[in-house]
Amino acid sequence: MSGVSDFEVEHTLKAHGTPPKTRRRRTSSDYSSEAAYRARVARLLNAKARPFSVCGRIPVDPANLILFFRSKSGITHSLDFPIDIDHDLPPSLEVLIAACRPHSPSGLEEFSVNDSLFYPHNLPITTTLEIANHPILDAVRNTLFPTLPTGHYLTTLRDKAEIWLKGGGMKVQPRPNDTRVATILVTLPVRFRGGALVVRSMDGSEEKFYGRGGKPGDMEWAAFMADCDHEVEPVQKGCRMSISYGVYLRTFGTAEINPDPLISPSDNFLDMVSPILNMSRGRKVAFYLCGEYGVNPGEVLADSLVPDLKGGDSILYHALKLYKLSPELRWTAGGYIWALDQVVDLSPSETDEEPQTATTGSGRIPFAVLNGTRPQAVASPLRTSFSTASSSESGEDDMRTRVKKSGAVSLSDAEIVVLSDSTLTAPISKERVFFVQGGELEKLVVNIMLVVYVP
Structure with a gap:
């Protein structure tokens, strides 16, 4: 008879003929999966270390957005939003499209049915949307320029208004030859499908922005570095409209990066x-x-x-x-x-x-x-x-x-x-x-x- 201090161990009986468990050898597919896993981690960390683009949304009611422009005849027109050209094509939008010029001087883009259009720079155009009223530049600075020294500031200058009709897209455009450090592109509330904005960095990394708001009343904006290439995929339905802004670096002093100051003595x-x-x-x-x-x-x-x-x-x-x-x-x-x-x-x-x-x-x-x-x-x-x-x-x-x-x-x-x-x-x-x-x-x-x- 065993004492109370003895350990009592019960062993589980194995079924007859059940072979003992053996350690499974790793197959080539396991190594392939691990290599793919490591590659994805490396890609994520690289994107985290060097972001070249960022996007966000502007909480603006489209009904409060108006675009003003002056046609070739000198008449000023206004365009109200939101717009769905498949149901109703506003007359002022027709005038705007007629005043636009194609991006490609030789005619249609290589992969587009319709030209990609931009409003001429010599004709005035503006909107009731002021991006300075929204913290877009703060977001651009915090993400794309996190190491910008103290005393450096980002300013914007409206660049151009662009239109892509159904079947229209835009191939890679020449990079601007001005002193901008980034570009902001705001997608206006016009209903469309397709037409994604594709941004590529110098190392070949790619981002896509679809221009859709996260909820009713939102407009998407995307910003990318000046050394990036961008293009627009063909629009499948509707019409895509956007306004781009150049982002420039200014200072209140002659600092290391840019000596162009924001102030001038009287x-x-x-x-x-x-x-x-x-x-x-x-x-x-x-x-x-x-x-x-x-x-x-x-x-x-x-x-x-x-x-x-x-x-x-x-x-x-x-x-x-x-x-x-x-x-x-x-x-x-x-x-x-x-x-x-x-x-x-x-x-x-x-x-x-x-x-x-x-x-x-x-x-x-x-x-x-x-x-x-x-x-x-x-x-x-x-x-x-x-x-x-x-x-x-x-x-x-x-x-x-x-x-x-x-x-x-x-x-x-x-x-x-x-x-x-x-x-x-x-x-x-x-x-x-x-x-x-x-x-x-x-x-x-x-x-x-x-x-x-x-x-």
Whole structure:
């Protein structure tokens, strides 16, 4: 008799003659399936890494959409939507079609029964749809241009209106030779079947967009990169209409990708700048910036703020660029200025002794830059800028030594004349650099200076 501590195991009896299970060998079809699986995964990841097109829908009621155009006779017409030409062909649509021209100058497309048509560029045409009222450009930027630097913006310019009648399609068109970075194509609410938009990237990848809204009241839009080819398959029924827009890259500053700015200084502002430049020939002149940009001068270069310039800082910068000058943004503090390629590094080296801290009866005194330093005060920078009423000479010397070791030079040694007016109360940009002094964390107020050499 077994004890209660013994294990009791019951074995399942196998049917007589049942062969033991053997490990199935993988056949060639298994390897083919796995290879196909891996290929599909690779294709998906490649498309995810480099998207070249994107589509979406505009929640607009077609009944509120109107297209206005002027025919060759000079008469303005309006076209209401939605449209189903198989049931009713509006007279204004007939006039629009009659005014259009074929894409192919030699006649019909190779695979089409009817020509693909576009409305002439010399005739005005517009719609009540404003894509700027919808976040289409934000979607294009987030998907097709996710690494676009700060200060770069996408703008649109209406390109052309196109029509494909039943049996009509469009073969691959030459890529636009303008400066666009992408194209947006909005499909208007006209009933059709077939006529898919085919977009191909440079590596041969292909996307198809069918121009159908996801629900009543939606219109489909599709955007693709400027280096993509596109064509339209033949329309099987009805009529396809679309309006395309060119997408262009603009900036508020002369940034790395596109120097074409969105703003331009007024004539009056340029008239104020011109005589100052004429009187400053052969010299380096500088202006203090006024905006607050919230950066750490110890981590970023001042010149990297060019795309983010705002207010009068941006207007002045662009005005100098219009005069074919090369303005620079540089860090400055206490009558000292750092080079274009330098950050404000105030960390002492390992061989440096810890500088003494200026103290008073009320405790530690942080060093700060006073605004409104006039050009004649450059000769003695630290005494007027870093010092306060209660700061000590040793504190000034310690700060001066630390600033010099960081690579800064005095404005007088750099031969820079600061153009300022002490009677004005305009703010001056203040950014702050943290550093350790006497075992405590301090911060130095640093200004941004726009420096330009006038030949």
